[in-house]
C-alpha cells in the first residue's frame with residue numbers, strides 16, 4: 061500500500077532533498093522533490109500528492125505561505141514542516157496554519173519515518189472508512205432460501221469466498237448478481253477492505269479506461285485533475301465488474317494485462333502500481349457467443365471464470381416469494397416510514413403468481429410503489445398498475461382504474477420508463493434513445509418519478 065502514498069519533499073538544500081527521498085523511498089513510499097513553495101504548488105497542480113514535507117525558509121515562496129496555499133487548494137493533503145534546531149516557535153506557527161506535525165532537521169531520521177508511517181496509515185483508514193460507509197446501505201439483503209437451486213448457489217459462494225479465485229456470475233438482469241458478489245466479498249478475508257462495483261456498460265469507450273485505471277492530470281482533454289481509478293480503490297479488496305461483456309476490446313486487453321501482472325498504470329503515467337485485488341465479474345450476455353462474434357477475448361474469459369456461478373431467475377424459485385415479499389415490505393416500511401397493516405388477497409395472489417421478468421429488482425419496485433401509494437396502511441390492487449405489455453398479468457381490471465386522467469397518465473409514464481430502464485439494464489443513455497427523448501428529459505422524468513434507484517448512474 062505504501063507505493064500508493066506519495067510524498068513531496070520541498071527544500072532548497074538539494075542534498076537534503078535527496079537524502080530524505082532516498083530514506084522514504086527505501087521504506088516503500090513514492091517520492092518527488094521541489095526546491096521552493098512555488099514549484100511545489102505547480103507540481104501539485106499536475107500530480108496527486110498525499111503528504112508534503114517542507115522546509116520553512118526557502119527562496120521564491122517560503123514554507124509558511126506554501127502551507128496556507130496547500131490548505132486552500134488541496135485541503136486533504138497533509139503537511140509536515142521541517143525546522144532547524146532552536147526554531148521550534150516557527151514550527152508551532154506552522155501547525156496553527158494547518159501543518160499536522162513537525163520534524164527537527166538535526167533529529168533522528170527514524171522519527172520522521174515513524175511520523176510518516178502514522179499519517180499514511182491514517183490516510184488508508186480514512187479511505188477505507190469512506191468506502192465501507194458507502195457499502196453499508198447495501199448490507200440488508202435477503203439471503204435465505206427454500207429453493208434447492210438457490211441454496212446450492214449460496215453454498216458454492218461460501219466455499220469459494222476465501223479462496224480468492226476469480227468468479228464469473230451469470231444471470232438475467234435484476235437477479236441479484238451484485239448482491240451475490242457483495243455476499244462473497246463479505247464472506248472472504250477481504251471483508252474489511254473495500255468492495256468496489258463498476259458497471260462497464262455505463263461508460264462510453266474512452267471513459268471506461270480512466271474509470272478503471274485512473275488518470276494523471278492532462279492525460280486527455282478534460283482530465284483537469286488526477287484521479288485514482290476503481291482498481292486502486294479496490295486494492296486489497298474486491299473489484300466487481302458488472303456487464304463485463306460490454307467492455308470495449310481495447311479495454312479488455314488492458315484488463316487482461318492488469319489481471320495477469322497484478323499491476324496497473326494510470327492513464328498518462330508510466331509508473332506501475334502493484335495491486336492485490338479479487339475479481340468478480342458478471343454479465344447477462346452469452347460470452348461464448350461474443351467470442352464467436354469477435355467482440356470478447358477468449359483469453360480474458362479464461363482469466364475471469366475460474367468459477368462460474370449462475371443465479372436462477374426469480375420465476376424458478378417461486379418458493380422464496382412469500383419470504384422475499386415479507387422482507388421487502390419490512391425493509392421498505394422502514395425506508396419510507398410507512399406502516400403496512402393489510403395486503404389485499406388479490407394483491408398477494410398476484411405477487412405470488414407473477415413471473416417477474418425483471419426479477420428481484422422488479423419485485424422490490426412493485427412493493428416500493430405499492431407502499432408509497434398506499435393509504436391507511438392497505439396495499440390494494442390499484443397500486444400495482446403495471447407497464448404496458450404486462451397488463452394481462454396484472455390483477456387490475458380496466459374498469460377498476462377510476463383515476464383522474466392526469467394521474468393515470470403519470471402512472472403509465474412512470475411504469476413505462478421503469479420498464480424501458482429495466483430492458484436496458486438501467487442504462488440511461490440507451491433508454492433515452494429507445495424512448496426517443498434526450499437524456500436530460502429522461503433525467504427530469506426520473507427525478508419526477510423517483511426512479512434513480514432503477515438506473516446505473518445512482
Ligand SMILES: Nc1ncnc2c1ncn2[C@@H]1O[C@H](COP(=O)(O)OP(=O)(O)OP(=O)(O)O)[C@@H](O)[C@H]1O
Pocket residue numbers: 200201202203231232233234235236237238239240302344420421424485486
Ligand atoms: N437477495 C436479495 N436481497 C435483497 N435485495 C436483493 C436481493 N437480490 C437483489 N436484490 C435487489 O434487487 C435489485 C437488483 O439487484 P442487483 O443489482 O444485484 O441485480 P443484478 O443481477 O446485478 O442486475 P443487473 O444485471 O441489472 O446489473 C437491487 O435493488 C438489489 O438490492
